[in-house]
Amino acid sequence: MTRLVGGHVSSAGGIRQALERGDLIGASVIQIFSNSPRSWKATPVSLSGFSGFGEAMEATATGVKRVVSHVSYLVNVASPDDEIYQKSLRVLCETLAFCGEIGVSAAVLHVGSHRGAGLSARLGAIRNAIDLALSGSRSVALLLENSAGAGDSVGSSFADLAAIIEAVQEPERVGVCLDTQHLFAAGCDYRGSSGAAARCLAGELPSGCVRAIHLNDSKVQAGAHLDRHENLGAGQIGIDALAALICEAPLAQADVILETPGDGQGPRRQDVELALRMVGMS
Numbered sequence: 191m192t193r194l195v196g197g198h199v200s201s202a203g204g205i206r207q208a209l210e211r212g213d214l215i216g217a218s219v220i221q222i223f224s225n226s227p228r229s230w231k232a233t234p235v236s237l238s239g240f241s242g243f244g245e246a247m248e249a250t251a252t253g254v255k256r257v258v259s260h261v262s263y264l265v266n267v268a269s270p271d272d273e274i275y276q277k278s279l280r281v282l283c284e285t286l287a288f289c290g291e292i293g294v295s296a297a298v299l300h301v302g303s304h305r306g307a308g309l310s311a312r313l314g315a316i317r318n319a320i321d322l323a324l325s326g327s328r329s330v331a332l333l334l335e336n337s338a339g340a341g342d343s344v345g346s347s348f349a350d351l352a353a354i355i356e357a358v359q360e361p362e363r364v365g366v367c368l369d370t371q372h373l374f375a376a377g378c379d380y381r382g383s384s385g386a387a388a389r390c391l392a393g394e395l396p397s398g399c400v401r402a403i404h405l406n407d408s409k410v411q412a413g414a415h416l417d418r419h420e421n422l423g424a425g426q427i428g429i430d431a432l433a434a435l436i437c438e439a440p441l442a443q444a445d446v447i448l449e450t451p452g453d454g455q456g457p458r459r460q461d462v463e464l465a466l467r468m469v470g471m472s
């Protein structure tokens with residue numbers, strides 16, 4: 191099976207435009223925001239006008255084979271504040287239902303912050319949110335993203351994510367999206383060592399659980415607990431360590447999605463080409 195490699199693209203204008211932007215940078219997988227990443231507003235009409243990704247894909251003859259969505263950054267299903275939790279629940283449910291309608295195969299979620307309450311105190315609420323969102327959507331997978339560990343964010347360890355996956359009703363529909371920058375910033379310094387993926391995952395996740403990788407270099411040092419993406423090779427991690435990590439067994443099948451800044455407009459064609467070389471596909 192060939193591996194899908196691509197990046198995050200703007201969905202301004204609709205899914206067709208997003209596919210075209212993906213095609214321009216040579217992506218076989220794209221990630222989009224299906225609603226504004228920093229607002230509570232529902233899905234924009236420009237995106238909901240499409241009956242399906244399959245139809246749009248045919249219409250544009252694009253090289254994009256898969257679309258994943260990133261859930262709004264505001265969503266915090268770990269929040270002990272009931273108003274934030276209820277809003278988060280609504281946006282998560284809407285996003286997954288919408289993804290199912292347009293043929294997006296998976297949605298990536300930052301679980302959020304428990305604000306000092308502790309994961310075990312919030313695990314039931316997180317599980318309920320995920321169960322409800324999955325039951326209201328057809329066939330969409332939810333991928334939990336590891337965090338850089340700022341504040342009281344859930345997911346800076348894979349044990350956190352494993353505990354959530356174990357708790358939900360449909361664990362087969364929940365996987366992990368591993369962000370290489372968050373992993374490094376959370377304190378796993380995987381430079382210069384082989385077997386880093388296995389060591390960083392520490393056997394916490396079932397095999398095949400990591401279905402997508404956010405491939406990013408880091409502006410900040412290992413253990414800085416900050417979410418700061420950098421272009422590949424321009425940051426603290428470097429090409430060699432990133433390439434070694436994403437080609438190791440637990441990660442070697444996962445889709446590779448760049449979230450790098452490029453020149454300010456996101457991943458460029460040269461970045462996707464570099465990523466393809468890193469996984470030995472060009």
Ligand SMILES: [Zn+2]
Binds near residue numbers: 335369404
């Ligand atoms: Zn990410």
